[in-house]
Amino acid sequence: MTSPTTCAASARPVVAVVGAGPAGLMAAEVLASGGVSVDVYDAMPSAGRKLLMAGRGGLNITHAEPDEDFRSRYGARQSEIAPLLDAFGPAALREWVHQLGLTTFVGSSGRVFPTDMKAAPLLRAWLQRLRAAGVRFHVRHRCCGWMRTGDGTLQLAFSTAQGEQRPQVQAVVLALGGGSWARLGSDGKWFALLEQAGIELAPLRPANCGFEAAWSQHLRERFAGQPIKAVSASLLDANGVEHRRRGEFMLTATGVEGGLIYALSAVLRDTIEAAGSATLHLDLLPEHDAARVLAEVGRARGSRSLASHLQSRLHLKGAKVALLRECLAADAFADPAQLAATIKVLPLRLLATRPLDEAISSAGGVCFAALDERLMLKKLPGVFCAGEMLDWEAPTGGYLLTACLASGHAAGRGVRAWLRN
DSSP states (O other), X not given: OOOOOOGGGOSSOEEEEEOOSHHHHHHHHHHHHTTOEEEEEOSXXXXXXXXXXXXXXXXXXXXXXXXXXHHHTTGGGHHHHHHHHHHSOHHHHHHHHHHTTOOEEEOTTSEEEETTOOSHHHHHHHHHHHHHTTOEEEOXXXXXXXXXXXXXXXXXXXXXXXXXXXXXXXXXXXOOOOSSOGGGTOOXXXXXXXXXXXXXXXXXXXXXXXXXXXXXXXXXXXXXXXXEEEEEEEEEOTTSOEEEEEEEEEEOSSEEESHHHHHTHHHHHHHHHHHSOEEEEEESOTTSOHHHHHHHHHSOOTTSOHHHHHHHHHOOOHHHHHHHHHHSOGGGGGOHHHHHHHHHSEEEEEOEEOOGGGSSEEEEEEOGGGBOTTSBBTTSTTEEEOGGGBSOOOOSSSHHHHHHHHHHHHHHHHHHHHHHO
C-alpha cells in the first residue's frame, strides 16, 4: 500500500476516488488518462469485490439490443441515464473490454459476456492498467467525511487500522455503491454523511430482489429451491399499464426469486408499497392456448390420478403443480374449468420484498436534481458522485454494470472539466 499523495507534493492536480467498484475504477481511469494524480480508496481489503461476486455465474457486461430498447430499461431515469450512455454505451464498453486484451461474445438472449465468462481476468487486467497509469490504491480505508480547507482544497477523513488519515485533494469522486451486499462493501453508510450535508436523497430500496409469499409448510419443505420454468408473468401497475415478461424463477422457503421476478421487481415493489401486496398472474403453460388446456384437463382420465393426468396430457408436474395447489382451493381441482383457468392465470400474491441486503442492487440514493450535468453535487463543489449510489435502477442483463461504468466515465470527465475551470 502506498501513501496518499498531497496536493503540495505533486505538480499535478490530485483527486481521490472513494470506492473501488466499477464506477470508481472507471472514474480513476478517465482521470489518470487526463494527467490527473489519482488515489483510490476502499473500505474493503481489495478492489472490485462485488464485481467478482456478480461474475460468478458469468460476467454479463452489457446487452446487444437496439439503443432505444436498451435505454428503456432504466425506466423513470431513462432521460438522466441516456446522456451517460451517449458518451460510454454498450458499443464503447465492448471496445474498452477488447482493449484490455479480452474478447466478448453475444449470447442467445442478447447478453454480452467475456469469452471466458469470468470477471477475475477482466478485473486483473484493469487493475494492472490502472497501476501502470500511476493510480494508487489504498484498501481498508473507510471514509468518515470531508471538509473544505482554507486554501480551497478538500480534506478527507479515513478510518484505518493505523489510525485516522487526512489526505488533501482538489476533488473527490464518491462511488460508494448502493445498499445491498454489505459484506462486499455496498453498505449504504454514506447515506447519513450526505444527508447531514443537506444533499437531496431518495431512500434506498431493494431492486432485483426476491419477494415473500405465504407458503404452506408443505411447499417450504418439499419445493424450496425448485425452479418454475417456461412461464409468463403479468402485472398491472398503479397507472393501469400491463407489464409482461416470460422466463423462469425459483421457489424459496420465503417466497420467490430469480430472473423473471427480478425483471418485474420494480413494479412489484412499488405496488406492494402502495397497496400492501401485489398479485402476479402466471401462465404456467404459455405455449398452450386456453382452449387446449381446458380440453386436456377435461379429458377423461379413467383410474389415473389427477397428478398423473396433468403430467401425461400437459407435462405439468412437480413444482408447478405444487404452486397450483398453493393458489387454488382443493375442491376447485375437481372443476376442469376452474383448474384450466388457473393454469393459464394463476394469481400469486406477494407480500413484501426480501431485505435490502439480499437484493442484487438497490434503488434510491443521490437524486439527479442534486447534481449538475458533470455529476458534481451542487451544494458541494468539487465532490462528484457515480455508480449505484445515484438514484436509478435497472434489471439484470448487463444494464447495471453498463450504467455504473458510464456514470464513472462521466464523473471522471466532469472532474477534469471542473479542474480546468
